[in-house]
Amino acid sequence: MTATASLKRTFVVALAGNPNSGKTTIFNALTGLRQKVANYPGVTVEKKTGKTRLNDGTMVDLIDLPGTYSLISRSPDESIAMQVLRGLLPDTPAPDAVICVVDASNLQRNLYLVSQLMELGRPLVIALNMVDIARRRGLHLSSERLSRALGVPVVPIVGYKHQGIDQLKQALLQAKIPPLPAFPLPEPMTRAIHELAEVLKEPNAHALAERLLTHDDAPDLKPYFQDRSIRHRVESIQNRLVEQKIDPIQADIEAHYRWIEQVSAQAVEPACETLEAIDNRPQSPAGPSNVQPVQVGFAPRISLTDRLDKVLLHKVWGMLVFSTVMAGLFIAIFILADPLMGATEEAIANLGSLLTDRLPDGPVKDLWTDGIVAGVGGVMVFVPQIAMLFLFLAILEDSGYLARAAFLMDRVLGRVGLNGKSFIPLLSSFACAIPGIMATRTIENRKDRLATIFIAPFMSCSARLPVYGLLIGTFFAAYSPWVRGGIMFACYGLGVLAAVVTALVFHKTFMKTVPSSFVLELPSYKIPQIGQIVRVMATSTWAFIRRAGTIIFCLSVILWAMAYYPRLSPEQQEAITKQVAAELPPSIQQEAIDQETESRLAAAQLEQSISGRIGHFIEPVIRPLGYDWKMGVGLIASFAAREVFVSQMGIIYAAGDTEEDVASLEQAMLVDRYPDGSPVWTAPVAISLLVWFVLAMQCISTTAIVRRETGSWSWAIGQILYMNALAYVVALLVYQITSHLMR
Amino acid sequence: MNSKSFERSDHARSGDKADGSGYGPLSCLDVGRCAYVVSIEPHADRDLKRRLLEMGFCNGASVECIRRAPLGDPIEFKLRGYNLSLRSDQARYVKVTAIR
Numbered sequence: 001m002t003a004t005a006s007l008k009r010t011f012v013v014a015l016a017g018n019p020n021s022g023k024t025t026i027f028n029a030l031t032g033l034r035q036k037v038a039n040y041p042g043v044t045v046e047k048k049t050g051k052t053r054l055n056d057g058t059m060v061d062l063i064d065l066p067g068t069y070s071l072i073s074r075s076p077d078e079s080i081a082m083q084v085l086r087g088l089l090p091d092t093p094a095p096d097a098v099i100c101v102v103d104a105s106n107l108q109r110n111l112y113l114v115s116q117l118m119e120l121g122r123p124l125v126i127a128l129n130m131v132d133i134a135r136r137r138g139l140h141l142s143s144e145r146l147s148r149a150l151g152v153p154v155v156p157i158v159g160y161k162h163q164g165i166d167q168l169k170q171a172l173l174q175a176k177i178p179p180l181p182a183f184p185l186p187e188p189m190t191r192a193i194h195e196l197a198e199v200l201k202e203p204n205a206h207a208l209a210e211r212l213l214t215h216d217d218a219p220d221l222k223p224y225f226q227d228r229s230i231r232h233r234v235e236s237i238q239n240r241l242v243e244q245k246i247d248p249i250q251a252d253i254e255a256h257y258r259w260i261e262q263v264s265a266q267a268v269e270p271a272c273e274t275l276e277a278i279d280n281r282p283q284s285p286a287g288p289s290n291v292q293p294v295q296v297g298f299a300p301r302i303s304l305t306d307r308l309d310k311v312l313l314h315k316v317w318g319m320l321v322f323s324t325v326m327a328g329l330f331i332a333i334f335i336l337a338d339p340l341m342g343a344t345e346e347a348i349a350n351l352g353s354l355l356t357d358r359l360p361d362g363p364v365k366d367l368w369t370d371g372i373v374a375g376v377g378g379v380m381v382f383v384p385q386i387a388m389l390f391l392f393l394a395i396l397e398d399s400g401y402l403a404r405a406a407f408l409m410d411r412v413l414g415r416v417g418l419n420g421k422s423f424i425p426l427l428s429s430f431a432c433a434i435p436g437i438m439a440t441r442t443i444e445n446r447k448d449r450l451a452t453i454f455i456a457p458f459m460s461c462s463a464r465l466p467v468y469g470l471l472i473g474t475f476f477a478a479y480s481p482w483v484r485g486g487i488m489f490a491c492y493g494l495g496v497l498a499a500v501v502t503a504l505v506f507h508k509t510f511m512k513t514v515p516s517s518f519v520l521e522l523p524s525y526k527i528p529q530i531g532q533i534v535r536v537m538a539t540s541t542w543a544f545i546r547r548a549g550t551i552i553f554c555l556s557v558i559l560w561a562m563a564y565y566p567r568l569s570p571e572q573q574e575a576i577t578k579q580v581a582a583e584l585p586p587s588i589q590q591e592a593i594d595q596e597t598e599s600r601l602a603a604a605q606l607e608q609s610i611s612g613r614i615g616h617f618i619e620p621v622i623r624p625l626g627y628d629w630k631m632g633v634g635l636i637a638s639f640a641a642r643e644v645f646v647s648q649m650g651i652i653y654a655a656g657d658t659e660e661d662v663a664s665l666e667q668a669m670l671v672d673r674y675p676d677g678s679p680v681w682t683a684p685v686a687i688s689l690l691v692w693f694v695l696a697m698q699c700i701s702t703t704a705i706v707r708r709e710t711g712s713w714s715w716a717i718g719q720i721l722y723m724n725a726l727a728y729v730v731a732l733l734v735y736q737i738t739s740h741l742m743r
Numbered sequence: 744m745n746s747k748s749f750e751r752s753d754h755a756r757s758g759d760k761a762d763g764s765g766y767g768p769l770s771c772l773d774v775g776r777c778a779y780v781v782s783i784e785p786h787a788d789r790d791l792k793r794r795l796l797e798m799g800f801c802n803g804a805s806v807e808c809i810r811r812a813p814l815g816d817p818i819e820f821k822l823r824g825y826n827l828s829l830r831s832d833q834a835r836y837v838k839v840t841a842i843r
């Protein structure tokens with residue numbers, strides 16, 4: 001490796017390891033703040049890279065791979081890890097060396113990945129993490145012994161204390177390609193591998209033959225399967241093995257584990273007395289290794305995790321704690337984030353007004369205040385809530401509780417064809433579907449993940465809340481708060497119902513053939529590390545601002561322009577001004593007249609703008625649902641963000657769009673009449689609109705995220721078509737039925 | 744072999760029976776009991792088989808059934824010093840022999 005160092009200026013080192021092995025902590029400890037987060041092309045897997053300097057001054061590019069149990073990939077995450085390690089990704093250099101993080105308290109399963117990495121033919125260093133936890137559980141591991149057994153440098157590390165990081169860097173300088181382990185394969189399997197290796201005639205033919213026989217579907221093996229003679233040979237050998245009652249996959253993995261059992265037995269420190277006995281004894285030729293080491297096992301002491309799980313996964317207490325945690329999370333997002341959201345909005349408005357006051361009246365000023373500042377405000381107002389959501393998600397995940405939540409909820413969600421890991425993304429979607437959809441990345445089963453993404457926007461997000469509030473407050477004001485609360489609850493319930501039905505349809509129809517699997521590790525509980533959590537929160541929130549924010553912002557500006565142009569002509573303006581002056585009694589103050597004139601002008605302007613014209617244009621389509629052109633304008637505007645509906649109604653009804661004006665908006669809506677004298681806004685209209693807002697997909701930024709996370713437009717567009725068609729049909733039925741009943 | 748370690752109620756559902764032979768599906772192991780893994784059923788889906796083996800359900804590995812989720816499914820197991828959960832639909836592909 002040192003030879004290569006002089007040739008190349010930077011090394012590329014890949015950091016691999018099982019999920020929950022503490023890999024991220026070690027990555028952070030190695031790189032500090034010199035990190036970059038990007039995406040692998042075409043997939044949503046995050047590519048985390050960082051730089052670190054070795055003790056001899058060599059710069060190292062460190063790639064933090066997604067956690068993986070094996071080099072045979074099932075999820076996109078695992079596929080990326082495998083492809084980077086095998087050097088198959090075009091834009092990522094093949095690593096010069098690999099660090100594998102091994103959780104000492106879960107040695108055997110972690111060594112499985114190591115056993116595969118040893119066949120990779122790349123210099124390897126083991127970072128033995130959580131030795132302290134293993135010791136507390138009664139497992140005394142010796143890194144020297146493990147190193148000897150593996151033939152690979154092993155560095156003990158306590159990640160969160162930054163212990164052993166320097167030694168790890170030192171070991172990297174001496175890393176060598178490890179010897180191929182002698183896995184105790186059954187005799188026919190060994191013969192089969194030899195046989196195939198001879199056909200292949202390549203330097204690493206044995207490892208290659210093993211992979212071909214065990215159905216490895218990595219892309220670098222494609223050419224071999226395309227070669228007909230090799231493919232036939234592989235198949236005939238596989239068939240012969242099956243005839244001999246040997247399943248190549250099972251034989252291979254069991255051989256790996258048998259080797260792992262030997263290695264882990266050798267890695268355990270002998271008990272103290274034995275150690276003394278070894279030291280005092282004259283050296284036998286075989287050395288200490290012929291002393292029977294104590295069996296790899298665990299002291300009977302019950303670990304803290306086991307004790308916690310007795311309560312947290314208990315039939316009664318566990319569900320109680322779970323409900324409390326989830327309700328607390330939910331309430332916190334809405335209540336704690338609320339003042340922050342208000343403050344953010346105000347701060348942006350204040351910042352905007354700094355420039356507004358210096359701009360001359362005209363389109364530029366209007367673009368600034370109503371387009372740009374409003375657009376930025378529209379994005380930023382969600383940031384406190386979303387940041388908080390990401391913070392809670394990070395805490396849940398880092399502490400180990402996320403897996404427990406999935407364990408507790410799996411049965412319920414399994415009934416509708418989802419799995420336990422869908423719960424948190426769906427819960428998050430009640431705040432905003434975007435972080436919810438981003439959180440589905442933890443679902444490794446593709447079918448379950450797609451179904452979860454597809455139904456997430458049915459959860460009533462916080463942007464719908466102002467719309468619900470306006471409609472319920474206006475049309476059901478006469479009813480008791482209980483009834484109004486009940487209607488609000490029904491809106492949330494309708495969304496959940498639609499989600500359940502959709503998931504079931506998914507499950508029973510075209511997703512039926514895909515087997516769902518749910519193999520979930522329940523890691524030990526950990527106290528979350530603040531630094532790491534804040535980091536995760538910051539990167540996720542920034543991703544939201546970058547991806548959703550830009551769309552919300554651009555759309556706000558476009559919608560502003562659509563509502564702004566074409567302008568009223570001076571003659572039209574004059575006519576309106578005169579009309580107002582004529583209508584109002586002369587006794588009224590000039591100030592009030594000016595205010596009324598301004599509102600009327602705004603309303604007239606909106607009606608003749610592009611938005612207003614589109615509203616008129618689509619009126620025949622939305623008429624059966626009970627909506628007029630004004631609501632059409634509101635619906636179009638709500639494609640930027642649903643709560644914009646409220647402010648658009650404010651402008652149309654010339655009520656202004658501030659919070660205090662909502663009361664006057666409610667008044668204006670109630671007295672609005674069609675030319676034939678019938679009221680525009682009736683209870684059936686309000687119910688129909690509520691149904692529309694519950695079910696319709698109107699959020700362009702969510703669509704963009706769906707496109708990104710699923711990797712295809714067809715899912716995103718299919719979702720829009722499905723949800724909007726459903727919303728249209730249900731709103732139509734609800735309007736027609738209720739208006740007949742109330743006639 | 745103590746065939747009482749397996750719940751009788753699950754017998755009808757699973758292909759294997761915990762009869763005198765002492766073998767049975769992992770999904771039928773009682774909470775608090777330990778067993779040795781014999782093999783993964785050959786007819787299991789290839790990906791599931793591989794995943795179960797990779798997670799350590801190999802011949803001879805000892806498994807303890809820790810608990811069932813409040814609604815009966817999934818089931819938490821301890822093997823090789825760590826905990827993981829499987830749905831009983833998956834656990835039934837693991838053939839085990841009860842040990843105590």
